[in-house]
Amino acid sequence: MTHMLLLYCLVFLLPTESCRTLCQAASENKEKVSARPHGVCDGVCADNSHCTQPCASDTPGNMEFLCRQNKWHKITDTCRTLTAFNIFEADLYSGQPFGGHIKVKEYDSKSETITDMLMQKCPRDLSCVIRNIQQSPRIPGNIAVIVQLLHNISTVLLTDVDEAKMQSYSIMANHILNSKSISNWTFIPDRNSSCVLLQSVNSFARKLFINKHPIDISDVFIHTMGTIISRDNTGKNFTFSMRVNDTSHEVTGRVLISRDELWKVPSPSQVVSIAFPTLGAILEASLLENVTVNGLVLSVILPEELKRVSLIFEKISKSEERRTQCVGWHSLERRWDQQACQMIQENSQQAVCTCRPSKLLTSFSILMSPHNLDSPILIYITYIGLGISICSLILCLSIEALVWDQVTKTEITYLRHVCVANIAATLLMADVWFIVASFLSGPTTHHSGCVAATFFVHFFYLSVFFWMLAKALLILYGILIVFHTLRKSVLLASLFSVGYGCPLVIAVITVAATEPGKGYLRPEACWLNWDVTKALLAFVVPALAIVVVNLITATLVIVKTQRAALGSSMFQEVRAIVRISKNIAILTPLLGLTWGFGIATVIDDSSLALHIIFSLLNAFQGFFIFVFGTILDPKIREALKGRVTSAKWISGISEVKPSYPHLHLKV
Numbered sequence: 001m002t003h004m005l006l007l008y009c010l011v012f013l014l015p016t017e018s019c020r021t022l023c024q025a026a027s028e029n030k031e032k033v034s035a036r037p038h039g040v041c042d043g044v045c046a047d048n049s050h051c052t053q054p055c056a057s058d059t060p061g062n063m064e065f066l067c068r069q070n071k072w073h074k075i076t077d078t079c080r081t082l083t084a085f086n087i088f089e090a091d092l093y094s095g096q097p098f099g100g101h102i103k104v105k106e107y108d109s110k111s112e113t114i115t116d117m118l119m120q121k122c123p124r125d126l127s128c129v130i131r132n133i134q135q136s137p138r139i140p141g142n143i144a145v146i147v148q149l150l151h152n153i154s155t156v157l158l159t160d161v162d163e164a165k166m167q168s169y170s171i172m173a174n175h176i177l178n179s180k181s182i183s184n185w186t187f188i189p190d191r192n193s194s195c196v197l198l199q200s201v202n203s204f205a206r207k208l209f210i211n212k213h214p215i216d217i218s219d220v221f222i223h224t225m226g227t228i229i230s231r232d233n234t235g236k237n238f239t240f241s242m243r244v245n246d247t248s249h250e251v252t253g254r255v256l257i258s259r260d261e262l263w264k265v266p267s268p269s270q271v272v273s274i275a276f277p278t279l280g281a282i283l284e285a286s287l288l289e290n291v292t293v294n295g296l297v298l299s300v301i302l303p304e305e306l307k308r309v310s311l312i313f314e315k316i317s318k319s320e321e322r323r324t325q326c327v328g329w330h331s332l333e334r335r336w337d338q339q340a341c342q343m344i345q346e347n348s349q350q351a352v353c354t355c356r357p358s359k360l361l362t363s364f365s366i367l368m369s370p371h372n373l374d375s376p377i378l379i380y381i382t383y384i385g386l387g388i389s390i391c392s393l394i395l396c397l398s399i400e401a402l403v404w405d406q407v408t409k410t411e412i413t414y415l416r417h418v419c420v421a422n423i424a425a426t427l428l429m430a431d432v433w434f435i436v437a438s439f440l441s442g443p444t445t446h447h448s449g450c451v452a453a454t455f456f457v458h459f460f461y462l463s464v465f466f467w468m469l470a471k472a473l474l475i476l477y478g479i480l481i482v483f484h485t486l487r488k489s490v491l492l493a494s495l496f497s498v499g500y501g502c503p504l505v506i507a508v509i510t511v512a513a514t515e516p517g518k519g520y521l522r523p524e525a526c527w528l529n530w531d532v533t534k535a536l537l538a539f540v541v542p543a544l545a546i547v548v549v550n551l552i553t554a555t556l557v558i559v560k561t562q563r564a565a566l567g568s569s570m571f572q573e574v575r576a577i578v579r580i581s582k583n584i585a586i587l588t589p590l591l592g593l594t595w596g597f598g599i600a601t602v603i604d605d606s607s608l609a610l611h612i613i614f615s616l617l618n619a620f621q622g623f624f625i626f627v628f629g630t631i632l633d634p635k636i637r638e639a640l641k642g643r644v645t646s647a648k649w650i651s652g653i654s655e656v657k658p659s660y661p662h663l664h665l666k667v
Helices: 024-034 114-120 126-133 140-156 161-178 181-186 193-206 280-287 378-405 411-439 447-480 488-515 537-564 570-590 593-603 608-619 621-631 636-657
Strands: 007-015 050-054 062-068 071-077 215-218 223-227 237-244 249-258 269-276 297-304 309-314 322-332 335-337 341-346 350-355
Touching: 071 140, 114 126, 114 140, 126 161, 126 488, 140 161, 140 181, 161 193, 161 223, 181 215, 181 280, 193 269, 193 280, 193 297, 193 608, 223 237, 249 297, 269 621, 297 309, 322 350, 378 608, 378 621, 378 636, 411 447, 411 488, 411 621, 447 488, 447 537, 488 537, 537 593, 570 621, 593 608, 608 621, 621 636
Parallel strands: none
Antiparallel strands: 007 297, 007 322, 050 062, 062 071, 215 223, 223 269, 237 249, 249 309, 269 297, 309 350, 322 335, 322 341, 341 350
């Protein structure tokens, strides 16, 4: 298959009224969602007080209650009957309805997860847990266990997803998408569980391999279709018809790809579309949205060449008074996106939407963050910053080469400029490889290229940090030790060993340890994995450790500069403050201190403000190095001035050179 799946677009029909004006067809489930059950706690019920009650005997988990208007209302519930071991037992629920105190067995090897055992017991079709999942009560704790299982499966299986695996996966998802479970989603402590499910199903479907025959996997609450398309087709039409809220009434949804669009596909490619009749209500309930999904939720996974897809939604509520919108769902930002699609035609029965999926480039903050945050602002900052940085680094290296002989006359300046030149060179290569990795379609489409690009991004950015560490160690050596005690050749060998040797060892060990198990890459981007193997730590830990060392070095330089001004005149103290400020400005980009903001993106990877700050400070690092490390260096400016003066002098000599008439010897 020459073109694998690149993008998916989630499209909804969304009225903008509040939940109080829900459509009649969905009212039954919405009432279940809004009317939270309440129980009895031992304590006195005072407004806004909390209490926690254990689950039934031998059942893990607990229930938390909140007192409102002198009544206890349940707010979270983690009671579960499914564990990593009993989920594989035969006839776990036969003759034992929930509430009959099902015995949950304990095992010694608690480190083994459901996903680990699933891959061992039934790796071919994932079917060995289906029976117990289907028979399990749809209580909040079990829903959370199944969501986590589906998420783990989607991250572990990077390739080789066939129809049998997709069938088993759909059956597991179908169980918790049941309309009878909607109210229980509201009690799961992690409010983002519905978003995780949505993202997991799409991630898994992206890896689905379609052979010659179309795939049609139909369950009550999830329906998957997939087929191969080519420019020879006259058009492609996926039509879904599904029941809503356990009634006999069905609503339809259609995905249309026009012949003009199919002409843009250079070779046979596959398209996958998934329909959900209850997921909109689940998202609304679990996220406490004040809007209502008034049709099927359609997920469309397209080849990268397709720029437009049409979707036709039959409305659940056919009232003409309701204002509707075509919107998409951002799984990473967990919000509705009104810019993803636009309304083409609408009447009381249906609405026609058109969507223009676009390539979602990787933002710079993904280097430190466990998950990529999809935001146009981040994309603009990243690629404007990297473009300016690359040009600045090329200028920086060109100027260094031009004035090298003039600024490296002493051993100290020679070693300092070796560090600066290598920081600029490795950062230039890292930025270029980052852009290459970003433009690749991802691990599913270009796995080998993605591995190579990720390796070089990892290696060169680590090299940047280790050369910054080398420069910091050089500064510390000059402050604390008599500098000329070591030979120049020894110092050079040490610098290059730190700058290139250490990152090469880390990068090679990381890819060798994680790639055989398909745990090197993220499912959605060409960068180090986090969810499965935590390979990202092989970049984050060394980088942040070096930032700490470099911060200590910068502090020592500032302290030394400040001490020199103690007891001096006011004028000298002002000059010392200027020198301190200049040192901070120069050392901050050259020692990579701004990367310390990466700690914030690791801790809170969903904050757009933190991602913007990190990207602004670090995507422009090449520009900052050029300004503070090159332009503001007085010796480089003096050498450049000398070059310019020398060039003018040579030019002037050539202009005033006397011309002599033609001479010949008379005989």
